[in-house]
């Protein structure tokens with residue numbers, strides 16, 4: 001079973017008749033209007049993810065994005081724009097590409113929705129590495145800047161990223177987009193880290 005709102009796998013299913021949401025969504029810890037991922041982060045998805053993200057295998061974006069489109073099949077959303085999670089300029093120059101943009105492009109084409117690559121900028125900050133949820137949230141706070149609020153106001157925005165770990169990145173983007181008047185913020189990733197604690 002999966003949470004109806006954030007798509008998180010819930011072991012053992014839900015109480016009959018209860019709203020099918022996970023504890024994080026039920027408690028309000030997750031602000032997003034909807035999240036979906038094509039798969040969980042495991043040995044199989046890592047075998048695509050790592051060469052795609054760090055080894056220049058950009059052609060993987062084709063099948064990865066196909067899985068992501070499929071992951072939205074039960075989602076009743078109509079986004080106005082698709083926004084890949086921005087990469088800081090310094091990191092973009094180093095890697096040569098934003099892996100989120102490569103995934104977002106075929107999704108935008110399939111959905112017939114324009115991409116927005118310019119309205120939000122990301123400030124460079126040291127890599128988060130292996131940190132816990134609280135540290136990640138603190139580390140990412142304030143890294144995104146809305147440079148074009150007119151393009152955000154009243155918009156339903158579908159964020160695209162390669163992986164969702166603790167959700168800190170999406171939640172921080174939600175915060176700044178919502179503050180700029182976005183009417184809905186959804187998230188879509190190729191894979192998702194399942195919490196072990």
Ligand SMILES: [Zn+2]
Nearest residue numbers: 003006022025
């Ligand atoms: Zn949930």
